[in-house]
Amino acid sequence: MRADVLVVGAGLAGLWTATELARRGHDVVLADRRTRLDATVRTTGIFVRRTLEDFDLPPEHLGPPIRRMVLYPPSHRNPVTLDSAHDEFRVGDMAPLYLELATRAAAAGVRLELGTRYLGRQDGAHLLHGPGGPVEVRATFVVGADGARSAVARELGLDRNRELLVGAEEVFAVPHRPAAVPAFHCVLDPRLAPGYLAWVLDDGRHAHVGVAGYADRYPHGLRDALRRFAASAPGLAGLPRPEAVERRAGPIPVGGLLRRIAGPHGLLVGDAAGAVSPLTAGGLDPCLRLSAHAADVLDRALRTGDRRELAAYDGAALRARFRGRLTMRRGLSLVRTPAVAAAGVAALRTTPGRAAARRILFGHGSFPEPRTAGAPQLRLARYP
Template structure:
């Protein structure tokens, strides 16, 4: 099989990149090991205001807007409440959203192959294992959209994520807000290293569903993350009196928080989404970076295909973009050092001060999720010849 581009992984990054390329007239094969795209959802699906303003997402698969953020110390007493005049967050119903985006991809001409695993390169061709056995794809470029532990990154000799959190979450329907007087859609976050070492525990209640989760460094969970999630769910703030059904949807997966990787392109392909580390080091938000980097990837690949010059991929420069994250990388290191409830309580106390509240607003309600890749400096095209990953 021949193709201009093989995209591995049909999550948000893979679907978006494949559709953009096919829409520009390129022949794209999109492979995913899942047999259905509406299963094994691993993201909370939180879209921020900047994403909702800039990208064409299907509104029918987005929950009600959220304007309130509440930050808690371990005791849950004396929280810091921040209200925005704007609709800051909406939670995507990711299973049907993926299906809608897959329909868009098919309509653009993408050849979607489900139940198909990427097995690497052999003799200059990419090997897939699908329902009908091995398949070789002769593609000009390959795109790794295959998650935080990317096989494509390993195959191309590119950087791989080293700093990972592990997250787990329960999702279930909640009574409508009309039945809960005084309740507004809100995003509740708890800073407690016993439940979320190096990160946060959260409750997101948009009036339709509750998302209750924890995330942190895996080696700091003495009894495992499932135990921590169970303990948190029993006393989660913001859900007093809200019944939890017997059957809930459970999600879990790794979260890269080491910042955008430096080497995310070679003359043979590039990385997008979690595979590229396109996740905020501080907030662990990945959907806005995912879409912006995917658009940039489609631009770079389109130019390379039209010119026939592989050196164009040097413009896909993770190191240049990473430089924009110095502040958040520093804050990530600070958050990773919060190891006791007393330290967490002191951190929340600092957010109660006017400077603390202003800083929290900038981080949580600002437009700095991910830099515009088109304005980032990049090296000369000749630099592509020095990028590692020349296999075959």
């Protein structure tokens, strides 16, 4: 099989990159190990205002808007409530959203190969194993959209994620409550979420209850922490919790965008590139922006026939603009006792603290706008 581009991984990053390239006339193969794209969802699916303004996402697969964030100390008492004048967040119903984006990809001409594993490179070809057995793809470029532990990164000799959190959450439908205010509740408690947060996201349709942190700091395991948190999580008082819930889990790269995310034979996008906010661990806005940038760079390389165009896909240059959040990530990783966590939330009650929290949580700085010398500015996809 021959193609201009082989994309490995049909999550949000892979689907977006493949579709953009196919819409520009390139022959694209998109391979994913899953037999169904609506299975094994790993992300909470939080889209921020900047993403909703700039990218054409199917509104029928987005939950109600959320304008309120509530930040809690370990005791859950005296939280800090922040309200925005804008619709700041919407949660994607990721299973049908993936299916809709796959339909768009197929309409653009992407050849989607499901149930197909990436095995590596050999003699200039990429080896896959699909439902019918081994498949050899000779592609000009390969795109690693295969997650935080990317096999494509290994094969291309690119950087790989070293700093990872592990996260788990439960998702279930909630009854309609006319007086309820959709809210994003976050708890800073190193006993439940060492180095990160525990959360309850309730948009009035579904509740997402989750924890994340450094794996080696969970003495009794991640699932035990989630069970303990769910038993007393804020924002759920009086809500019935069904016995059957959707469970999600997976690694979260928080070491910042990797420096070497491209080489002469391909590049990385999404979690594989570390395109996740080091502080908030939000990954969907960086995912889409980096994918759009990747499509621009690959399009130029394919049209000019010059592999050196991929040098414009420079992770180190983008990473330099994350210094502040990388510093805050190191600070959050050092929060190891409830007393320190409580002091941190107390600091957010001050006027400067509230202003800083609003800039981080409601600001437009989740990912720098990729620009390359002599290249057109980032083009944002709009679909009919």
